[in-house]
Amino acid sequence: EAGVAQSPRYKIIEKRQSVAFWCNPISGHATLYWYQQILGQGPKLLIQFQNNGVVDDSQLPKDRFSAERLKGVDSTLKIQPAKLEDSAVYLCASSPRSIKRLNTGELFFGEGSRLTVL
């Protein structure tokens, strides 16, 4: 079974520029997450989708970050304009649809996209 795919793996930009990251979840997984992991810290949830609807974007800095999941499969995360503090790894994760009796709620992560803002 193919895992969560992300691209690009690395991106270097200057502050005030824009960047976009792409994620393709595991086939059949209805829930998709974007996490931000700053060096030396644990991942922090930015946004959660269920199919193509947003479940939680309370921690997404909406003045500069946006995300969409058209057609309920692939997702893109955009940052515009980028700030120095946005330097981090952006992790995409997916999970099966719901907490059913045998569903553990486990998240499956991609390799991440490492962003450096200069």
Add this chain to the structure above:
Amino acid sequence: ELKVEQNPLFLSMQEGKNYTIYCNYSTTSDRLYWYRQDPGKSLESLFVLLSNGAVKQEGRLMASLDTKARLSTLHITAAVHDLSATYFCAASRDMGAQKLVFGQGTRLTINP
């Protein structure tokens, strides 16, 4: 608001020794997850603990959950160098929506 705290944050130990990583969480959560992350890599799921008293073991790692104490432990037995990594615990903030809140991570270094 659910908060997850791990300790220690850094751990350097010798091969063959035993040690425990602790994970405390602030509000009710019936599910606890442990992940491993190698440098430059993504998070790999190690254990999913679904109920109070749950214990899971894989090789030299054993995880347990005490929901009454809001505490999970990851015990390492007779450590080997290959276990060097950063270990994260995560608790579920909202079971219905499957949101995980992560701890800060414990960077484990095992020296020969």
